[in-house]
Amino acid sequence: MDDPQIPEDPVAELITNYNELNSCIIEDLDEEPSPLEFMRFVARNTPFVVRGAAADWQATRTWNVEFLKDFLQDESVNVAVTPKGNADSPTVFTDSEGNTTLVFAKPHEEDQPFSTFLDYLIKQEHQLQPTRPQQEEEEVRYAQTQNDNLRHEYLALFSHVQRTIPFARIALDREPDAINLWIGNSRSVTALHKDNYENIYVQVTGQKHFVLLPPVCQPCVNEQMLRPARYERSSSPSSGNGTNTNTDGRLELVVEDEKAERVPFATWDPDLPRENQTRYSKLAEPMRVTLNPGDMLYLPCMWYHKVSQSCSPEGVCIAVNYWYDMDFSGPLYPLSTFVRSVSNREI
Amino acid sequence: MDDPQIPEDPVAELITNYNELNSCIIEDLDEEPSPLEFMRFVARNTPFVVRGAAADWQATRTWNVEFLKDFLQDESVNVAVTPKGNADSPTVFTDSEGNTTLVFAKPHEEDQPFSTFLDYLIKQEHQLQPTRPQQEEEEVRYAQTQNDNLRHEYLALFSHVQRTIPFARIALDREPDAINLWIGNSRSVTALHKDNYENIYVQVTGQKHFVLLPPVCQPCVNEQMLRPARYERSSSPSSGNGTNTNTDGRLELVVEDEKAERVPFATWDPDLPRENQTRYSKLAEPMRVTLNPGDMLYLPCMWYHKVSQSCSPEGVCIAVNYWYDMDFSGPLYPLSTFVRSVSNREI
Numbered sequence: 175m176d177d178p179q180i181p182e183d184p185v186a187e188l189i190t191n192y193n194e195l196n197s198c199i200i201e202d203l204d205e206e207p208s209p210l211e212f213m214r215f216v217a218r219n220t221p222f223v224v225r226g227a228a229a230d231w232q233a234t235r236t237w238n239v240e241f242l243k244d245f246l247q248d249e250s251v252n253v254a255v256t257p258k259g260n261a262d263s264p265t266v267f268t269d270s271e272g273n274t275t276l277v278f279a280k281p282h283e284e285d286q287p288f289s290t291f292l293d294y295l296i297k298q299e300h301q302l303q304p305t306r307p308q309q310e311e312e313e314v315r316y317a318q319t320q321n322d323n324l325r326h327e328y329l330a331l332f333s334h335v336q337r338t339i340p341f342a343r344i345a346l347d348r349e350p351d352a353i354n355l356w357i358g359n360s361r362s363v364t365a366l367h368k369d370n371y372e373n374i375y376v377q378v379t380g381q382k383h384f385v386l387l388p389p390v391c392q393p394c395v396n397e398q399m400l401r402p403a404r405y406e407r408s409s410s411p412s413s414g415n416g417t418n419t420n421t422d423g424r425l426e427l428v429v430e431d432e433k434a435e436r437v438p439f440a441t442w443d444p445d446l447p448r449e450n451q452t453r454y455s456k457l458a459e460p461m462r463v464t465l466n467p468g469d470m471l472y473l474p475c476m477w478y479h480k481v482s483q484s485c486s487p488e489g490v491c492i493a494v495n496y497w498y499d500m501d502f503s504g505p506l507y508p509l510s511t512f513v514r515s516v517s518n519r520e521i
Numbered sequence: 522m523d524d525p526q527i528p529e530d531p532v533a534e535l536i537t538n539y540n541e542l543n544s545c546i547i548e549d550l551d552e553e554p555s556p557l558e559f560m561r562f563v564a565r566n567t568p569f570v571v572r573g574a575a576a577d578w579q580a581t582r583t584w585n586v587e588f589l590k591d592f593l594q595d596e597s598v599n600v601a602v603t604p605k606g607n608a609d610s611p612t613v614f615t616d617s618e619g620n621t622t623l624v625f626a627k628p629h630e631e632d633q634p635f636s637t638f639l640d641y642l643i644k645q646e647h648q649l650q651p652t653r654p655q656q657e658e659e660e661v662r663y664a665q666t667q668n669d670n671l672r673h674e675y676l677a678l679f680s681h682v683q684r685t686i687p688f689a690r691i692a693l694d695r696e697p698d699a700i701n702l703w704i705g706n707s708r709s710v711t712a713l714h715k716d717n718y719e720n721i722y723v724q725v726t727g728q729k730h731f732v733l734l735p736p737v738c739q740p741c742v743n744e745q746m747l748r749p750a751r752y753e754r755s756s757s758p759s760s761g762n763g764t765n766t767n768t769d770g771r772l773e774l775v776v777e778d779e780k781a782e783r784v785p786f787a788t789w790d791p792d793l794p795r796e797n798q799t800r801y802s803k804l805a806e807p808m809r810v811t812l813n814p815g816d817m818l819y820l821p822c823m824w825y826h827k828v829s830q831s832c833s834p835e836g837v838c839i840a841v842n843y844w845y846d847m848d849f850s851g852p853l854y855p856l857s858t859f860v861r862s863v864s865n866r867e868i
Contacts, residue, residue, distance in 0.1 A: 181862050184859055184862035184863045184866070185859075187858070187859070187862060188855055188856065188858070188859040188862075191854075191855035191858055191859075192852065192855040195849050195850050195851075195854065195855060196850050196851070209557050210556055210557045210560055210691070210692060213557055213560040213561060213564060213692075214560065214692075214694075216564050217560060217563050217564035217848070217851065218848055218850050218851030218852075219851050219852050220850065220851060344557070345557060345560075345561075347561075388852060389852060390852055390855060390856065390859075501564070501565055502542050503542050503543050503565050503567065504542075504543070504564065504565030504566050504567060505539065505565075505566050505735060505736060505737055505853060505856070506852060506853070506856075507538075507542065508535055508538035508539040508542060508737060509535065509737065509852070509853075509856045509859075509860070511534070511535070511538055512531055512532075512534070512535040512538075512737075512856075512859075512860070512863075513856070513859065515528050515531035515534060515535075516531045516859075516863055519531070
């Protein structure tokens with residue numbers, strides 16, 4: 175087409191234009207921004223990291239395995255259980271006839287005594303040493319309820335972190351909608367997804383490895399409408415599960431009813447870029463950042479993020495995040511929907 | 522199409538979604554916002570008006586016809602001259618064979634003594650009384666050079682306005698790129714267009730009537746690639762032009778060379794909604810606001826605006842605006858280009 179106003183592929187042009195105007199290297203701040211400085215990042219929907227911002231928090235200074243076990247003891251906590259650390263992930267389901275489909279796998283959820291859960295994480299993590307064979311059959315556990323758990327389930331620990339992030343509270347003029355605690359080991363990976371929240375993520379112990387994509391990269395992530403499925407424990411006891419929990423059945427992936435509402439979900443993994451790619455995936459320029467204990471990440475609303483983790487020498491990875499409601503007014507939200515609508519027609 | 526992810530018309534969905542999430546009534550503030558409050562408006566690319574914010578400015582208190590004529594006397598000023606007040610407007614051009622095309626009409630520009638220019642505006646404005654027949658042949662004059670004229674051509678007046686708008690300077694962390702003075706009468710109308718600037722507009726005397734459309738309304742404005750044209754004074758003197766200027770030739774619209782770069786420009790007028798409409802124009806919900814003397818408008822970057830004016834009883838309309846460079850990083854600029862690219866293919 176000759177008219178310069180009509181590019182051959184507007185979706186490719188969008189991603190290329192964005193990449194030209196924005197760096198894929200995250201901005202690294204020496205100290206927390208002022209509310210106004212933060213609001214500038216919100217306005218341009220751009221992440222940053224503040225190294226050591228939470229280094230002095232009581233959580234960062236005191237939360238280790240001994241302290242937490244003493245503190246919470248056998249308190250019952252909700253644990254997400256999956257065979258491969260794939261809670262809330264696109265997962266291949268094989269039916270009884272051997273046919274495969276990609277489904278959205280939700281974890282089995284069960285309550286476990288906190289100390290049992292923590293012992294399990296640590297034991298499994300230490301088995302991951304290169305000199306020992308990985309036990310493929312072993313289930314993966316992750317405390318990852320994103321329901322404001324630090325002000326409910328883990329309320330006893332809440333006073334060890336900040337009640338809010340002052341620069342965000344002042345800038346956004348609101349209290350956090352949810353504050354979540356995440357406890358897991360390196361077997362759990364959070365699949366690429368996005369949230370309609372402004373997110374402040376704080377690393378307490380261990381490391382988190384983020385792969386980030388801006389909202390305009392929606393056409394790269396191969397969003398599909400997946401049938402929901404959930405892991406369930408079968409009633410038959412598994413063989414060789416030596417942990418002292420009350421849960422010993424094997425995990426079985428059960429696909430929900432045909433009528434269950436399908437879940438739109440990214441199926442492209444920036445770390446396996448040739449699998450499940452769209453014609454636009456190769457244009458994505460992922461931003462990568464690793465959080466060390468005490469680091470704070472601003473993850474703007476609607477950014478895609480994949481999160482993997484490394485453990486502290488003790489064998490756990492712990493983080494806290496603050497979700498602030500995003501502002502749905504203004505152009506960003508309807509424009510993001512527009513990108514999805516257009517690219518779903520193009521692909 | 523059955524898939525809810527693929528609407529039949531993504532462009533219509535975009536405009537409808539935007540309208541549902543945003544009011545078309547402008548926010549009316551009692552006092553100037555703090556830098557942080559302003560940044561929240563910048564972040565959501567949303568206009569506001571502050572009534573009386575500039576009521577105490579020396580300009581608002583002292584600029585009347587007598588004062589300005591005393592102050593500037595016969596200083597030479599640049600004046601945009603058009604037959605119908607259509608500087609920088611889509612205009613029908615009729616060639617020697619009677620064929621018509623829509624062109625982008627730039628004004629004839631000439632220097633005039635300030636007092637002569639002001640007398641002309643006032644005399645013409647007072648002729649517009651309903652009891653007197655409008656003189657169709659009479660040219661329209663407008664001081665509207667948007668080249669930082671208040672810090673150059675009209676430097677003598679600059680100390681009567683603020684050097685910058687503090688809340689904007691602090692929030693955006695920059696000085697204004699341009700400060701422009703506008704002097705005209707009710708015969709001039711600025712056609713619907715957009716600027717890549719954050720704009721603070723201050724009314725000094727008379728009124729400005731804004732019709733505003735957000736950037737997502739690009740598909741409504743019927744942007745076309747227009748051939749540029751410019752009004753030129755013919756050398757033959759006009760008949761019956763009784764003003765005492767040194768410029769008495771008639772205005773003639775001269776279309777630029779075929780090779781001249783075409784100008785992308787909105788051709789839809791929200792005040793004549795059935796003319797030049799696109800299939801999306803009817804979805805637009807224009808925001809309308811009138812500025813009275815001392816009022817201040819925040820016009821966010823990339824908003825379409827049509828501006829007409831009413832005069833003070835003395836017969837002039839005077840305003841000042843501050844342009845701050847917009848931030849091209851972040852998603853808004855590439856997404857706006859995307860909307861244009863997609864809708865140009867749809868229409």
